[in-house]
Amino acid sequence: MKRLVPKKPVWLAASAAVGLFALGIAFWMRSGNPWNPGRVAGGLLFGVAAALLVLSSILHPLRRPLLGFPFGTAQRWTQFHIYGGCLSFLFVLIHEGFRLPSGTVGWLLLILSAWATLSGLLGVWLQKWIPALMAGNLRVEAIFERIPELIAKLQAEANALVEGSSEVLDRFYRDDVEPALAGVQVSWDYLVDISGGRERRLAPFGRMAAFLTPEEKPRLEDLKALFAEKLELDAQYSLQRVLRLWILLHVPPSVLLFGLMLYHITVNLYYR
Amino acid sequence: MEPREATDPGNLSRAFPHSLEQPENLLTIEELKELPIFAELADTLLKKIQPHVLVAEYRPNDVILREGEYSDAAYYVARGVVEILLAQLPAPSGPETARREPVVTSVAHVAEHLLAKSERERAIGRAVAEGGTIILSDMPSEFRRDRQILLEKGELFGEISALSRYPVSATVRARTEVVTVLIRTPALRILQRSAPKFKEFVDRRYRERALATHLRNVGLFAACDDKFMRNLRERVELVSFEPGQLIVEEGSPAAAFFLVRGGYVKVSAKSGAADLALTYLRKGDYFGEAAILLEEPWPFSFTAIDSVEVVKLTRADFQELLTASPHLREDLWKVTVERLKQRGSAIRHPVESEYLQMAMETGLIHGESVLMIDLNTCTRCDDCVRACADTHGGIPRFIREGFKFNNWLIPTSCYQCTDPVCMIGCPTGAITRPIGTTEVSIDPLTCIGCGNCSRRCPWGNIINVPYSHPVLKKEIQLATKCDLSLGREVPACVQMCPHGSAIRVSFRDVGLLPRLLPAVD
Numbered sequence: 001m002k003r004l005v006p007k008k009p010v011w012l013a014a015s016a017a018v019g020l021f022a023l024g025i026a027f028w029m030r031s032g033n034p035w036n037p038g039r040v041a042g043g044l045l046f047g048v049a050a051a052l053l054v055l056s057s058i059l060h061p062l063r064r065p066l067l068g069f070p071f072g073t074a075q076r077w078t079q080f081h082i083y084g085g086c087l088s089f090l091f092v093l094i095h096e097g098f099r100l101p102s103g104t105v106g107w108l109l110l111i112l113s114a115w116a117t118l119s120g121l122l123g124v125w126l127q128k129w130i131p132a133l134m135a136g137n138l139r140v141e142a143i144f145e146r147i148p149e150l151i152a153k154l155q156a157e158a159n160a161l162v163e164g165s166s167e168v169l170d171r172f173y174r175d176d177v178e179p180a181l182a183g184v185q186v187s188w189d190y191l192v193d194i195s196g197g198r199e200r201r202l203a204p205f206g207r208m209a210a211f212l213t214p215e216e217k218p219r220l221e222d223l224k225a226l227f228a229e230k231l232e233l234d235a236q237y238s239l240q241r242v243l244r245l246w247i248l249l250h251v252p253p254s255v256l257l258f259g260l261m262l263y264h265i266t267v268n269l270y271y272r
Numbered sequence: 273m274e275p276r277e278a279t280d281p282g283n284l285s286r287a288f289p290h291s292l293e294q295p296e297n298l299l300t301i302e303e304l305k306e307l308p309i310f311a312e313l314a315d316t317l318l319k320k321i322q323p324h325v326l327v328a329e330y331r332p333n334d335v336i337l338r339e340g341e342y343s344d345a346a347y348y349v350a351r352g353v354v355e356i357l358l359a360q361l362p363a364p365s366g367p368e369t370a371r372r373e374p375v376v377t378s379v380a381h382v383a384e385h386l387l388a389k390s391e392r393e394r395a396i397g398r399a400v401a402e403g404g405t406i407i408l409s410d411m412p413s414e415f416r417r418d419r420q421i422l423l424e425k426g427e428l429f430g431e432i433s434a435l436s437r438y439p440v441s442a443t444v445r446a447r448t449e450v451v452t453v454l455i456r457t458p459a460l461r462i463l464q465r466s467a468p469k470f471k472e473f474v475d476r477r478y479r480e481r482a483l484a485t486h487l488r489n490v491g492l493f494a495a496c497d498d499k500f501m502r503n504l505r506e507r508v509e510l511v512s513f514e515p516g517q518l519i520v521e522e523g524s525p526a527a528a529f530f531l532v533r534g535g536y537v538k539v540s541a542k543s544g545a546a547d548l549a550l551t552y553l554r555k556g557d558y559f560g561e562a563a564i565l566l567e568e569p570w571p572f573s574f575t576a577i578d579s580v581e582v583v584k585l586t587r588a589d590f591q592e593l594l595t596a597s598p599h600l601r602e603d604l605w606k607v608t609v610e611r612l613k614q615r616g617s618a619i620r621h622p623v624e625s626e627y628l629q630m631a632m633e634t635g636l637i638h639g640e641s642v643l644m645i646d647l648n649t650c651t652r653c654d655d656c657v658r659a660c661a662d663t664h665g666g667i668p669r670f671i672r673e674g675f676k677f678n679n680w681l682i683p684t685s686c687y688q689c690t691d692p693v694c695m696i697g698c699p700t701g702a703i704t705r706p707i708g709t710t711e712v713s714i715d716p717l718t719c720i721g722c723g724n725c726s727r728r729c730p731w732g733n734i735i736n737v738p739y740s741h742p743v744l745k746k747e748i749q750l751a752t753k754c755d756l757s758l759g760r761e762v763p764a765c766v767q768m769c770p771h772g773s774a775i776r777v778s779f780r781d782v783g784l785l786p787r788l789l790p791a792v793d
Binding site for chain 2: 067074128139146
């Protein structure tokens with residue numbers, strides 16, 4: 001539940017106030033004359049506002065080159081991006097007079113606006129949920145790009161560890177452990193069960209202990225620790241990958257929306 | 273400050289012997305015995321200090337110590353003459369000074385200006401005595417504007433800076449060909465413990481030169497008059513403790529008041545079987561007032577975290593101090609109440625104590641500005657690292673890797689230590705921290721890539737990167753470290769974190785830690 005609490009409630013309050021105010025104005029204006037997007041001053045006003053908000057949302061990647069200008073920090077940029085994006089969708093709806101569009105471009109604009117907003121909100125939720133999931137359940141923390149390298153190191157360590165071991169341990173390693181240590185194993189399952197069936201996957205180590213001499217048991221324990229670390233790295237990789245893949249759901253449609261919006265404005269200005 | 277220029281690394285062993293990891297110029301036991309300062313020491317003691325005592329030769333005008341920097345050795349002049357220079361002179365009193373002062377616009381401005389100046393002087397262990405004489409804490413001489421200060425054979429300087437980790441109070445330059453014997457901090461500590469005459473000598477010097485300045489740095493003694501200070505000077509005892517050594521135990525009778533002059537002290541209280549860390553004390557902090565005011569046994573235990581130097585005042589002297597300055601009693605009661613509250617809070621919220629314990633174990637207590645990333649909210653986007661790289665010509669000063677405590681990641685990034693040991697022995701003075709500021713920075717044009725600072729950093733937070741040096745005209749391993757994005761109001765890593773997960777924490781104010789670092793839910 002805590003994941004749904006806004007980080008900066010003031011932004012939510014301000015956005016809600018702006019949204020309600022906009023709705024109030026829209027209904028007040030609409031009560032006087034039937035809403036005709038683009039032709040009634042109100043409709044045009046909200047269309048321009050939506051376009052400006054979409055434009056500013058598209059400029060979000062500039063926060064770093066602009067050193068946070070004009071908001072001062074990247075966090076404020078992000079807050080503006082999120083709440084501004086939501087407001088832009090509301091403004092699009094107001095601009096449309098809360099009616100279904102009549103043409104293809106209108107439909108595309110509406111669908112893309114809705115998609116960009118909803119995918120953005122999905123991203124917000126993922127970005128709140130996944131980090132907390134990882135911080136609370138994984139002991140290992142690693143940089144996404146370095147995880148394959150770290151796993152290769154683990155594998156090398158494991159190889160060195162079993163060198164000169166008994167045939168039983170060697171066979172167990174070759175058959176059951178080594179394949180799992182070979183590279184990152186990405187899985188969506190970590191979203192459901194972050195442990196990735198850790199207990200089940202570590203259970204064979206417990207069974208194997210019964211077949212080893214007391215001298216070899218510490219070696220098995222070390223191997224188990226390496227394997228457990230590998231599982232955590234897999235989880236890290238899979239979850240960080242979700243945080244990266246989500247962008248693909250959001251950015252290309254948003255850029256397309258921006259392009260169509262420009263087309264919509266140009267055509268309307270030209271044929272007006 | 274002295275002009276700095278890139279130096280030929282070949283000269284390092286001569287001019288900056290303390291920058292070497294395995295010095296070749298150690299003195300033999302026989303050579304040590306020949307020196308008057310060690311003449312009376314037993315062979316066993318000489319053997320102990322021998323690995324930490326070395327000889328260093330300087331040519332005329334070579335800089336031996338730089339004002340404001342840190343040192344890990346005392347210098348004994350074995351041959352030649354050295355000169356003491358002050359790069360920034362404290363302003364003398366009188367009408368002449370008034371004319372030279374910058375134009376000030378308001379009373380507040382004047383106060384601020386004067387306060388800043390005196391703080392700087394105190395920070396580097398200097399005091400202006402009556403008549404305009406400047407007392408240098410770690411030099412055996414008073415400085416006067418109209419007189420050149422020279423130290424000759426047999427003089428010792430720099431021991432107080434080395435022992436108490438105070439910045440060096442003046443620049444020392446070789447006037448002639450000079451041979452000095454460097455007595456590094458471990459040797460100084462051994463001598464303090466095992467050579468009563470040496471300890472007496474160093475303590476006397478400390479009492480005469482530094483104690484009053486250091487005491488006045490402590491709010492408690494700031495208003496005390498000179499007479500009182502002189503009186504106190506002779507009565508205090510200077511005591512050293514080894515890392516981990518118990519200074520006082522909870523429940524034992526309270527018989528003294530302590531002022532920390534160097535190192536860190538852990539304050540803890542028993543709660544059942546656990547020993548809960550309540551806070552830690554550092555240079556300038558004091559303890560013992562609670563027990564004396566409450567007239568009870570010690571309510572806390574105090575343990576040395578590292579090598580600790582304290583000024584000890586007996587209960588009777590402390591009571592006298594309170595009688596002489598009634599306002600002190602009121603101030604001390606406030607401190608006492610605050611500490612007792614801390615104790616209650618620690619017992620009620622052991623997690624807060626856990627943070628303090630972690631800070632003490634990992635060395636974070638040294639940090640004036642430690643980068644911490646909340647993994648609960650960090651989306652691992654690495655914008656912090658990219659922003660750092662943007663600010664530093666494409667080379668980031670940290671990576672998002674380090675150690676994890678609860679939900680916090682402490683990346684491998686400079687902590688901006690209170691006493692930056694990385695600044696000791698930089699051959700060119702490339703690594704600096706302006707007095708009164710937090711950031712320790714490295715000038716790439718002056719750095720010669722010797723690696724001394726990165727080897728000295730106990731936390732591995734200085735990284736050497738390949739660099740084509742424009743002055744030396746060759747490839748060097750440039751030392752790089754976080755400089756808090758020098759010139760920007762907020763460090764880039766913090767400013768550019770899109771989720772506000774990166775924060776900077778000063779471990780100086782431990783009272784704020786529980787609020788800054790809330791427990792994991």
